[in-house]
Amino acid sequence: MDFDLSDEQRLLKxxxxxxxxxxxxxxxxxxxxxxPAGYSAAMWSRFxxxxxxxxxxxxxxxxxxxxxxxxxxxxxxxxxxxVVEPYFATVILAGGLLRRAADQALIASLVPQITxxxxxxxxxxxxxxxxxxxxxxxxxxxxxxxxxLLSGAKSVVLHGDAADKILLTAxxxxxxxxxxxxxxxxxxxxxxxxxxxxxxxxxxxxxAEVTLDGVRAVALSDDALPLIEHxxxxxxxALCAEAVGTMxxxxxxxxxxxxxxxxxxxPIGSFQVLQHRSVxxxxxxxxxxxxxxxxxxxxAEENPIERRRAIAAAxxxxxxxxxxxxxxxxxxxxxxxxxxxxxxxHYFKRMTMIDQLYGDADQHLAGLAxxxxxxGATS
Amino acid sequence: xxxxxxxxxxxxxxxxxxxFRTAIPxxxxxxVAEGEGLSRDDMILSQRTLNQHGWATPNWxxxxxxxxxxxxxxxxxxxxxxQANVPSPIPFNVSMVGPVIxxxxxxxxxxxxxxxxxxxxxxxxxxxSEPGSxxxxxxxxxxxERKGDNYVVNxxxxxxxxxxxxxxxxxxxRTDTAAxxxxxxxxxxxxxxxxxxxxxxxxxxxxGREVNEVFFDNVEVPAENLVGQENKGWDYAKFLLGNERTGxxxxxxxxxxxxxIKELAAIERSGDRPLIDDPKFREKLAAVEIELKALxxxxxxxxxxxRKLEKGRQNPASSILKLKGSVIQQQLTELVMEVVGPYAMPxxxxxxxxxxxxxxxxxxxxxxxxxxxxxxxxxxxxSNEIQRNIxxxxxxxx
Numbered sequence: 076m077d078f079d080l081s082d083e084q085r086l087l088k089x090x091x092x093x094x095x096x097x098x099x100x101x102x103x104x105x106x107x108x109x110x111p112a113g114y115s116a117a118m119w120s121r122f123x124x125x126x127x128x129x130x131x132x133x134x135x136x137x138x139x140x141x142x143x144x145x146x147x148x149x150x151x152x153x154x155x156x157x158v159v160e161p162y163f164a165t166v167i168l169a170g171g172l173l174r175r176a177a178d179q180a181l182i183a184s185l186v187p188q189i190t191x192x193x194x195x196x197x198x199x200x201x202x203x204x205x206x207x208x209x210x211x212x213x214x215x216x217x218x219x220x221x222x223x224l225l226s227g228a229k230s231v232v233l234h235g236d237a238a239d240k241i242l243l244t245a246x247x248x249x250x251x252x253x254x255x256x257x258x259x260x261x262x263x264x265x266x267x268x269x270x271x272x273x274x275x276x277x278x279x280x281x282x283a284e285v286t287l288d289g290v291r292a293v294a295l296s297d298d299a300l301p302l303i304e305h306x307x308x309x310x311x312x313a314l315c316a317e318a319v320g321t322m323x324x325x326x327x328x329x330x331x332x333x334x335x336x337x338x339x340x341x342p343i344g345s346f347q348v349l350q351h352r353s354v355x356x357x358x359x360x361x362x363x364x365x366x367x368x369x370x371x372x373x374x375a376e377e378n379p380i381e382r383r384r385a386i387a388a389a390x391x392x393x394x395x396x397x398x399x400x401x402x403x404x405x406x407x408x409x410x411x412x413x414x415x416x417x418x419x420x421h422y423f424k425r426m427t428m429i430d431q432l433y434g435d436a437d438q439h440l441a442g443l444a445x446x447x448x449x450x451g452a453t454s
Numbered sequence: 455x456x457x458x459x460x461x462x463x464x465x466x467x468x469x470x471x472x473x474f475r476t477a478i479p480x481x482x483x484x485x486v487a488e489g490e491g492l493s494r495d496d497m498i499l500s501q502r503t504l505n506q507h508g509w510a511t512p513n514w515x516x517x518x519x520x521x522x523x524x525x526x527x528x529x530x531x532x533x534x535x536x537q538a539n540v541p542s543p544i545p546f547n548v549s550m551v552g553p554v555i556x557x558x559x560x561x562x563x564x565x566x567x568x569x570x571x572x573x574x575x576x577x578x579x580x581x582x583s584e585p586g587s588x589x590x591x592x593x594x595x596x597x598x599e600r601k602g603d604n605y606v607v608n609x610x611x612x613x614x615x616x617x618x619x620x621x622x623x624x625x626x627x628r629t630d631t632a633a634x635x636x637x638x639x640x641x642x643x644x645x646x647x648x649x650x651x652x653x654x655x656x657x658x659x660x661x662g663r664e665v666n667e668v669f670f671d672n673v674e675v676p677a678e679n680l681v682g683q684e685n686k687g688w689d690y691a692k693f694l695l696g697n698e699r700t701g702x703x704x705x706x707x708x709x710x711x712x713x714x715i716k717e718l719a720a721i722e723r724s725g726d727r728p729l730i731d732d733p734k735f736r737e738k739l740a741a742v743e744i745e746l747k748a749l750x751x752x753x754x755x756x757x758x759x760x761r762k763l764e765k766g767r768q769n770p771a772s773s774i775l776k777l778k779g780s781v782i783q784q785q786l787t788e789l790v791m792e793v794v795g796p797y798a799m800p801x802x803x804x805x806x807x808x809x810x811x812x813x814x815x816x817x818x819x820x821x822x823x824x825x826x827x828x829x830x831x832x833x834x835x836x837s838n839e840i841q842r843n844i845x846x847x848x849x850x851x852x
Contacts, residue, residue: 076459076526078758084455144455330850350846351839357850358774365751366744372457388744440744444736449743451713
């Protein structure tokens, strides 16, 4: 048992940490967000040069061959920088789905484009009333020759407006919430019948509403729910690490502020009530970090129940720790924490939105409870 | 990063699991599982069994019966012991006075005390806190004046756990009233049978008699019972308090408690179903389990790190173990009480005995007392507020 990184992982960590430190200061991030796409094309190329876009793909395809620990290293650093590029949507989420669903020929043709930075992807699955239920799908898929025609509407498709191709869920058979009969499809984002409305999200990233009216699409899987669940669990593990990055910065910024801000003739960090609250932020941070590691290790677990328990537990911890640290960070900063021009609020917003992604803390707590908890489970 | 144990570590874990579940009588482990108080004989039998196996004092120097185990082995030993509901070796003996004597005592005092301490031939208690010196321990006033070959001790200790069982007490006493507070304290061993020592019980809110006041009235203590040097006792006390870093989280014990709660909640009914099938109850339990899992991971991070840190340095994460571990232990006692519902109410026992036969299910009898009793966990050993002060200063630099 050890928590050490391998030499290769350490190199990866050093290079990503350096990139964030050099290229992702708060003012630089503002400039990236001001670009027409809402992120930096140059930064995307930089990710490609450093091999980050090929992170989860096999080395034989030109990828980095990384697993969940490598993903954790990268996304935690991205959390510290509040990266706005469509990395999560393209590499983590869509990348994970492609690895599990696409045949070798398709993967061999797409992965080199992704790693080179020429292909961006998105995953559309949320619908008006689906909430966090991945099995709740009303978008329909009608067979047409070798392909399918999709009709319906997808909401909050992360970076859907930047994507060149979009992965979509649609129902081939069964009722609205049946676990079987859900297909995973791939289509061009400019396919006839597909329309997109892009918009910024609360955390400075982008998303799109996507409507589908007889859109021609290739089926990657006609019974996709299990593989989607696994890919989403891996994506949640990545989000947990990103969240830890945001929490770390909120904790550090707050601590620094307590040491430098003076009132009543002394640093406010000399007041015990603020010291204790700062300690509680540290406790929340370390508990979250522990669970993000647990999630990374368990993300590859093939037993879906064991994996689900671990990922759900991690998402609950992240959600609760993140909310606590975020709210306290703002409170302890006072007025300055409320301003758009200061950084801490932006971390708070990203952390808050991570809780709204793929199930919030309450949702996952209910799920974990239903599975009988973590220890000596009674089933 | 690899969270799997090695084959050797797994073999050690299995050995520990087998040993703890076979060598220690079921009757004692059942008491621990339900939170019933242990008798003096229970504690001594349990410790002697461990000691015969060489497992009572793994944290001591090897020449005095220590094991020089790896941090992972120490972790597995504690985890398996707690999960099997085996009583921890008497902490006053094994975690407190033993290591201090072994570290700071002369050869003679080591020979005199360490083997008997390991085997529980001496039952120790700890004389640190005083009525006026709780969190501010260094202000203690119990006085030890050197007169010829003796110290003459006068004063009072309080919250002395299991003093009624103890043969000896290790005390912090003031030997220099002129020096700075921390520099006038010595570490003295006192036979409880010495004339002038009086023990008076303090009954706690659960009805238990666990803690005491200990009075010293012109108690003559041979000077050879001083550990280490005079006026260096504060350093030894700090060593003692900083000794136990990981076991204090009591993750294994909390895991055992979670398993027990699940068993009991499957027996108790809520409406037309077992309580364990009540989604609201399950969520409450799951929420504690998540904190416990996170704490277990944090503890493993500390354990893994101990192999690399030079002695004396601490992983920042270690400081949260007591803070979080204590709260989780308390939350679990609340859940047990919730499980037994109205059967938490009957007051089943005091010193004079208990209701016979018990009212309601046997396992309900300790539910409320344990909840009341466990409020202590965030108070003793440096209250959680003191822990926060320490973390703020030592880790956060505030």
